[in-house]
Amino acid sequence: MSTFIVIPTYNERENLPTLVERLFALPIDDLQLLIVDDNSPDGTGQLADQMAAEQPQKVFVLHRAGKQGLGTAYLQGFQRALELGADRVVQMDADFSHPPEKIVEFMKEIPNYDLVIGSRYIAGGSLDESWPFYRKLLSGFGNFYARTLLGGHIRDITGGFKMWRREALERMPLDQVKSNGYMFQVEMGYLAEQMHLRIKEVPIYFAERIHGQSKIDFSIQLEAAISVWKLPGRYRGLRKEMRQRAR
Ligand SMILES: Nc1nc2c(ncn2[C@@H]2O[C@H](COP(=O)(O)OP(=O)(O)O)[C@@H](O)[C@H]2O)c(=O)[nH]1
Numbered sequence: 001m002s003t004f005i006v007i008p009t010y011n012e013r014e015n016l017p018t019l020v021e022r023l024f025a026l027p028i029d030d031l032q033l034l035i036v037d038d039n040s041p042d043g044t045g046q047l048a049d050q051m052a053a054e055q056p057q058k059v060f061v062l063h064r065a066g067k068q069g070l071g072t073a074y075l076q077g078f079q080r081a082l083e084l085g086a087d088r089v090v091q092m093d094a095d096f097s098h099p100p101e102k103i104v105e106f107m108k109e110i111p112n113y114d115l116v117i118g119s120r121y122i123a124g125g126s127l128d129e130s131w132p133f134y135r136k137l138l139s140g141f142g143n144f145y146a147r148t149l150l151g152g153h154i155r156d157i158t159g160g161f162k163m164w165r166r167e168a169l170e171r172m173p174l175d176q177v178k179s180n181g182y183m184f185q186v187e188m189g190y191l192a193e194q195m196h197l198r199i200k201e202v203p204i205y206f207a208e209r210i211h212g213q214s215k216i217d218f219s220i221q222l223e224a225a226i227s228v229w230k231l232p233g234r235y236r237g238l239r240k241e242m243r244q245r246a247r
């Protein structure tokens with residue numbers, strides 16, 4: 001069984017080597033990495049190429065011409081991982097906010113689910129202790145806002161640490177997914193529920209990055225807040241189709 005971890009990177013030179021080391025130290029057979037780099041000015045892409053040259057069966061790199069956003073990085077990464085034969089696909093950030101060791105727990109759950117989500121908003125999950133109150137509030141509110149507007153059961157709808165079963169990703173209408181940034185996570189979660197995927201949330205501690213800087217700015221958050229409203233309308237056809245199939 002092949003497990004692929006898709007890691008989008010933009011200026012993650014200081015994080016990538018340690019992350020790769022930690023991932024390959026996990027007790028998971030047949031683990032492969034796909035790094036999706038957007039021509040990072042700090043040379044992350046070349047660093048990834050070096051790693052791929054050292055372990056050509058285990059590390060793959062997808063280069064894109066410039067910074068094109070997290071959503072399309074994942075969509076192209078998922079497609080490539082499936083082409084390369086992935087049975088399971090993990091999505092995670094490169095900055096250690098998503099604890100690599102949790103993937104072992106995801107592996108235990110995935111035989112019984114289509115999608116496993118690392119969740120900050122279920123019992124046992126939490127945000128970095130050093131975050132100021134307003135930041136926790138903003139994150140919690142954003143998540144609550146999206147969940148309330150969209151309905152559904154996923155507690156951490158804005159989170160980006162997930163494991164997908166191959167068949168589930170293949171069933172998802174990925175060609176219709178339009179959002180980038182935070183909204184990408186929301187759209188994928190919403191779609192997973194509309195497709196009636198079996199979803200499991202596992203608690204995680206979301207740590208603040210130590211090296212490098214966040215690439216997500218206020219405009220991306222604002223875009224997310226507005227476009228949540230548009231999602232149900234955009235997928236009206238899909239929801240109808242799913243209702244008809246259920247009959
Ligand atoms: N390839 C690619 N990666 C990106 C882009 N934007 C962010 N990332 C990566 O996506 C992950 C999450 O981004 P980050 O800035 O940490 O978001 P935050 O944790 O919400 O502040 C990191 O691994 C980033 O390097 C992008 O436009 N292209």
Ligand SMILES: [Mg+2]
Pocket residue numbers: 093095097209214
């Ligand atoms: Mg981050």
